[in-house]
Amino acid sequence: NSFFWNRPTILYDFFVAFFNIxxxxxxxxxxxxxxxxxxxxxxxQIFFFALASLIGFLGxxxxxxxxxxxxxxxxxxxxxxxxxxxxxxxxxxHRLFNIKIIAVQLVTTGLWVFxxxxxxxxxxxxxxxxxxxxFIISLFFGVYLIQAVFREVRQRERIEKLVSELQNLNLxxxxxxxEQTVEIRHSYEAEKKARMELEKLNxxxxxxxxxxxxxxxxxxxxxxxxxxxxxxxAYGKIxxxxxxxxxxxxxxxxRLIRLVDDFLNIxxxxxxxxxxxxxxxxxxxxIEDILAELRGDxxxxxxxxxxxxxxxxxPEVRIDHxxxxxxxxxxxxxxxxxxxxxxxxxxxTAHDDKFFELTVANTGIGITRxxxxxxxxxxxxxxxxxxxxxxxxxxxxxxxxxxxIKAHHGTFSIESGGTGEGAKVTVRLPRNH
Numbered sequence: 001n002s003f004f005w006n007r008p009t010i011l012y013d014f015f016v017a018f019f020n021i022x023x024x025x026x027x028x029x030x031x032x033x034x035x036x037x038x039x040x041x042x043x044x045q046i047f048f049f050a051l052a053s054l055i056g057f058l059g060x061x062x063x064x065x066x067x068x069x070x071x072x073x074x075x076x077x078x079x080x081x082x083x084x085x086x087x088x089x090x091x092x093x094h095r096l097f098n099i100k101i102i103a104v105q106l107v108t109t110g111l112w113v114f115x116x117x118x119x120x121x122x123x124x125x126x127x128x129x130x131x132x133x134x135f136i137i138s139l140f141f142g143v144y145l146i147q148a149v150f151r152e153v154r155q156r157e158r159i160e161k162l163v164s165e166l167q168n169l170n171l172x173x174x175x176x177x178x179e180q181t182v183e184i185r186h187s188y189e190a191e192k193k194a195r196m197e198l199e200k201l202n203x204x205x206x207x208x209x210x211x212x213x214x215x216x217x218x219x220x221x222x223x224x225x226x227x228x229x230x231x232x233x234a235y236g237k238i239x240x241x242x243x244x245x246x247x248x249x250x251x252x253x254x255r256l257i258r259l260v261d262d263f264l265n266i267x268x269x270x271x272x273x274x275x276x277x278x279x280x281x282x283x284x285x286x287i288e289d290i291l292a293e294l295r296g297d298x299x300x301x302x303x304x305x306x307x308x309x310x311x312x313x314x315p316e317v318r319i320d321h322x323x324x325x326x327x328x329x330x331x332x333x334x335x336x337x338x339x340x341x342x343x344x345x346x347x348x349t350a351h352d353d354k355f356f357e358l359t360v361a362n363t364g365i366g367i368t369r370x371x372x373x374x375x376x377x378x379x380x381x382x383x384x385x386x387x388x389x390x391x392x393x394x395x396x397x398x399x400x401x402x403x404x405i406k407a408h409h410g411t412f413s414i415e416s417g418g419t420g421e422g423a424k425v426t427v428r429l430p431r432n433h
Contacts, residue, residue: 023057039164052086108142220260224253261326276320276407283358284314286325287347290332297336298345307347314349317356317431319408324429327404330397331360331425338423339364356431361424367416405429 030050037043115135122128227250230238238246287307291298298305308314335345343363350357398414405412410429416422 023053027054027057048086048089052082055082055086108138108146111138112142220253220256224250224257227253276323278318279321280316280318281321282311282314282316283319283324283328283356284309284311286321286328287314287332290325290329293329294333294336297333301336301339302342303336303339304344305347306344308349315351315356315431317429319429320404323404324408327401327427328358330401331427334397335360335362335364335423335425338362343422351431354431355428357426357428359424359426361422363422366419366421366423367414368419369416401427 027050030046030053034043034046034050037046112135115131115138119128119131119135122131227246229235230246231243231250288309291305291307332345332347339345339362345363346359346361348359348361350359398412402412405427408429410427412428413426415424415426
């Protein structure tokens, strides 16, 4: 054959089998790692190494084929050149081996060889001894230098690996944040849509309540008008007992009309359909009318009412007169209704260039701290002692007051020292709404 004068022994066959199996196994492992690794640089290193090994292996097979009777001129042995080129490209471009380590090893090894040659060809004992010392020193420092370079390279590789992991972690965090942001945005949109639907339903409910209340007020007003006509004798003379019964019905009808008006006021202001009919005037006439209207109840309870009647205490305020008068009527009526017999009611005012403040303090049943936070903030809420003192009340009066004062951009508050300590209501209105 082309390479052996005689046929090699059977051991050569085992060598060829071992060589092929080893090369194939190496290629399988290399390509498998190239596919599985997540590091892009490592993937390229393994891929080019496996490719160079495969080319070199395929070319090298032509060296032993003639041994088995297959005569092919070994042109493909030149593939070893491609192997060298690919490996060199991988080392330089993709850092297959660290150039710094190789350079240090080559320089150190060259120094050792140079000193060793000088040692071998030493001319005398003194030169031999000198070169020996030099060789030992260079050997020691060369090994130390190579180890230092190895440590530096390993440390740098660990840092690069850590940086790569941090970059991957950062990318993962960005992806997670982006996913969570999308989920939050979807949740927000769903919540916003649900809230808008609820607001539409709530508006529809309020509109329905307003329409119902208007329809309810019409027959009640007709009933009140009919009772007035009966009392005037429009349908004939009525007995004294019947007249008293009609008066009671008239009183109940009036309370029902006031209750319907309260509901209308609350719903209208809530829906935003209530338009304030603003005018600039003093509240003094309204207070005088309210006290005159409640004169009978005040006398019945033997209450003492103090109220400044000097015009200086009652500056002009820009308000919806009828609505504010209704609010003040509720406040003063409560001060009378929930007072103790023989108690007092103190009405005070204060003002400056921007605000007018009215306080109504009474010496009545008072309210607890827990109840003071609820009264006026929820419809149909009344304190325990208030329900005992006046069982037929609905607990919506102060809610109406709060809604009307809020519509004027004012404030409403109620204070009490506790049960039996009376209460003080403060209404604060801007003078120029």
